Amino acid sequence: MKYKILKVIDVSGLTFLTPVVRLCYGEEPQKQWREIARFIGAPLVAFVVFLGLWTVLAPKHRTKSGEVPTPAVVLESANDIWKFHLRENAKEHAYSMTGEERQAQLAEAQERLAKLPPYEAAAAKKVAEANEARAAAVTAALEPLQQQYDERQAEIAAAQAARESDLLKQAAGLESASVDEKQAYLAAVASHLAAVDDERDELQELKGQQTEVRSQPFAPLAAALRTQTKIAEEKQFLTKLIEQLDRANRAQKATRQVASLRDQQKQFLASSGEDAYALAKSIDKSKRRIETTAESTYAKPYTLPMQIWRSVLCVFVGFLIGTAIAVPIGVCCGLSKTAMAALTPFIALFKPVSPIVWLPLALIIVGGFIPDPDKNPLIQWMENLPFIGWMQINPAFIASAITVALCSLWATMTNTALGVASIDKDHLNVARVLQLGFWERLFKIIIPSALPLIFAGLRISLGVGWMVLIAAELLSSSEGIGKFVWDQFNNGASDSFAKMMVVVFVVGAIGLLLDRIMIVLQRMVSFEGSVAAI
Amino acid sequence: MPVLGLDNVTFGYGSGSERYEVLRDASLAIEKNEFVAVIGFSGSGKSTLMALLAGLEKPDVGEVRLDGNAKSEPGPERGIVFQNYSLLPWLSVFENINIAVRKVFPEMSRSERRDYVQKYVDLVTLTGSESKKPHELSGGMRQRLSLARTLSMQPEVLLLDEPLSALDALTRAVLQDEIIRLWEEDRRTVVMITNDVDEAVLMADRIVPLTPGPSASFGPSFEVTLPRPRDRATLNFDPDFKHLRNRVTSYMLSINDESKTLRPTIEYPLPDLQPVLPSQRRRAVRTSA
Structure with missing residues (x-):
């Protein structure tokens, strides 16, 4: 049992769990604790340090879209995104509800709505209080500043008047003065004007300090406003839900x-x-x-979880297209030096091309094949498929998938070619002694022996594809994670900054998961002596 | 008529001035049911000879004949056991044999084939390891598997390319006995390459020395007339065995010496230098200054 668990852990690459399992079986506890401290403790500590630094440093930088969100704010945004998803699901469900279920739901929703007004009033009161408190605080802070400003202004006005009258007095006897004296007078006027400019800047700065005090964020008010918004959102949701249950x-x-x-x-x-x-x-x-x-169905907007599913499907479609192209070509290149020589320039030429270039081309070409998606039989057929029908596969989706394919296939192609070309000569001799035909040799000897490298390539491809996809969706407006980021960037709501950060973690986590899956597959096809998985 | 023959074969790698000739004008005839050991120094072209016999390489001049017919392609009728086993690492023990059986006996039904493969697994005493992968086996087990795969093709001639040279001494002795046991069962024709005179004398009916390369060819063969079964424990005290072993060994040593004298010795002229001691060096510097 123990060895089975350890083997599974080893194959899945989750080696940090090994000491835990060994500890559970009481094997060298001291050593296992040391290992746990290193492989679980150290990363945890690093993560906590990261969160701490983030929390401290984030509010220090202020941007046009507000403060850089702290981890707490990002977590709350993630929660909001999830809540939005659940609410949309509830509305969708409500639309198609019938009979007693509908009645019961309607009653419940109305009850919940009826409970809201006291909370609403309380929140409004809190906001008003916070506003008052803030106004008081601002006035208190402004008073000395205003006083300082007034004093300084009076001083400056007096000084300016004194200098001016002095200069006028000097000007009176100027016609009989020498050239040098005239020069000196000009310089005196210039310095007076420069002083006036400086004094104006000084006063402006003092004003600026007041403006800053006025725009200073006030934490209690922000909290009160957040609560109020939450209640308002809940109210709006319940109203809409009731509509979906009742009239609509x-x-x-x-x-x-x-x-x-x-x-x-x-x-x-x-x-x-x-x-x-x-x-x-x-x-x-x-x-x-x-x-x-x-x-008819409820016209549900895309929520982030739906967009994630669509992105994952898109990356897999692109990955499959890429694999279907890359593996056969890679095998040809590995088998024949002529094919390798013929194709190397193409690979070298197309490999560095950015997704940003492929995408518009793919969009145009796909658009050429599918001028009217509503009448295209393939698109219509896919719309009625179970599980993926709701994703509304459209030309933008296909173009994104093709972009993913074009950017990701190179790693698989070169690795396949390498794997096939570097096959052990002894294995080929076995095939010759057995007089295997071309296809038998290909499928029984060459491809199995190249599989570990092919999978190493596939793993790189999937990673590249996932990175490319987000950019492609962002540009093609194909519903997905990239589109979500773009929408957030453009709508500039108070929480869009935090939502984009949520996406960072979502994208990272899914990329990690895909990579793990590929590692497991790669280990399953690997054999002793083949290139080891990293 | 010999089962397997080499007719005046010349073979070399490369061409022009780069050409390295391995065999020149080598002829060999192997009779039916004969166990022939080819013995030679390392680098004398033993593995090349085996590749030629198996058909993996084509001779530049001359022919390889099987049952009197010239052969230029390899085939299962000449079963070769490679020096480094050449097992397919992604297949299990059972599958490694199965892939060969399937190709050589396509008419077998699935269950027949299973029994047939199992018979060969049992034959080389790998029973119980059927689903293991080659990397989970020891060196001796791997070589046994390789042997089982080749035997399962029921080749007319069995070609053993230094099958035991990568094994430790104990495993080697065990496998020698095992190969002899298998051979005694049906007395198939065997050509075995080795660099061990004792092994050759113990196992073979005839020993053919290969002269050291380049341009190797065969020396006069030694018949081994020791009665079978040969017991390695008592054999060491057998005067015939000792005599034969000494004859083969001294012959091998003599051809080695001969080849050394034949090989042109290149003399590199060394510059005439005198060692300079540090004290002398200091003096030399001072006088030159």
Whole structure:
């Protein structure tokens, strides 16, 4: 059992767990504790230090979009993102609810809404109090500044008047003065004017200090406002939810539409002439509307979790396209020196091209194949697929996937070529003695022996693809993590800075997970003597 | 008619002035059911000879014949056991044999094939290790597996390319006995390459020395008439054994000396220098200054 667990840990590359398992089995406890301190303790300490530095340093830098968020703020943003997701799910669910379930939900939502007003009032009161406190604090801080300003202004005005009258006095006898004296007079006037400028700047600076005091953030007010916003959001959500459960609900809508259809049909039976024609037309329209209603779903906006799924799907589609191109070409290059010579210039030429260049090209080319996504059979077919239908695969998605493929396939291609070319000659001799044909040799000897290197390449490719994808989505506006970042960057809400930081961690965590999966796969196909996984 | 023959074979690597000739005008005839040991110094072209016999290399001049027909491609009828085992590391013990059986006996059903492979696994006493990968086996086990794979192809001629040279002395002795045991069962034709005179005398019917390269060829063969089964414990005291071993050894040493005298000795002229002691050096510096 113990060795099985250790083996799994080793294959999955989670070697930091090894001492824990060994400790559980009571094997050399002292040594295991040392290992735990090193491989679990040290990273934890480093992470805590990182969080501490972040918390201390972040508020020191202020930008146009507000302060750099601290870890606490980022965590709260992550929470908000998740809450938004849950609320949208609830609304979507509410739209298609029927019967008693709907009634119960509606009652619950209304009850929750009814509970809100006291909280609302309390929050408003708190905000008002905080505002007052802030005003008091600001006035208190401003008073000495204003006083200082006034005093200084008076001083300066007096000094300026004195200098001016002095200069006027000197000017009176100037016509009989020597050239030198005239020069000196000009210099005196210049220095007076320069002093006036300096004094104006000084006064302006004093004013600036007051402005700064006024714009100083006031923590209690910010907290009160946050609470108020939260309550307002909850209220808005409940109102919308009730709407989805009640008036906008699909079943309710359908009932109303059916009722109106009945009315029209009754009227139609009693009518004749032009009226009958008009009613017949509207009956047809109503019937069609009922059909659309039956098929309709809640128009749910993309939430970050949905965008993450779409991004992951996109990277895998791109990765599969890339692999399908890279492995066969890599095998050809590895098998034939001629093919290698023929293709090396292309690989060298295209490998360094940035995703930013591939993406517009891919968009145009995909757009050429799919001029009208609503009528394209492939797109329509994919829309009805289970699990991925809701992701609305569109040309932007396909172009992003192709960009991922074009940027990521090189690592796989070169590694495959290397793996195939560096096959052990003895293994080929075995194939010759067994008189294996070309395909048998390829699939039984060459590819298995190159698999560890192929997987090493695939792992690099997936990592590159994931990095490229975020940029591609950002540019192509394909719904995904990149789009989320771009939207946040553009909307400039108070919490968008923090939300972008949440994305940093999400992207990092998913990239790490993908890499781990590839490591496990790579270890599974590796054998002794093959290139070891890192 | 010999089963396997080498007719005036010349073979070399490279061309022009770069050419290194390994074999020149080498001829060898191996009779049916004969166990021939080819013995030679390292670097005398033993492995090249084996590659030629197996068909992995083509002779520049001359022919390799199997049952009288010239052969230029390798095939399962000449089963070769490589010096470094050449097992496929991603396949298990069972699969390593299975891949060969599947190719050589395509008409076997799945269950027949399983039994057949199992028979060879048992034959080389690897029973119980069927699902192990080659890297989990010891050197001796690997070589046994390699032998089982080759035997499973039921080759007409078994070619053993220094099969035991990478093993430690004890494992080597065990495997020597094992190879002899397997050979005694059906007395297949065997060509074994070795650099160990004792091994050759112990195992073979005939010993063929390979003269040291470059441009090696075969020396006169030594028939080994010792009765079988040969017991290594008593053999050491057998006068015939000792006599034969000494004859082969002294022959090998003589051809080695001969080749050394044949090899042109290049004399590098050294400059005529006198050692200078530190005290002398100081004096020399002073006088020159």
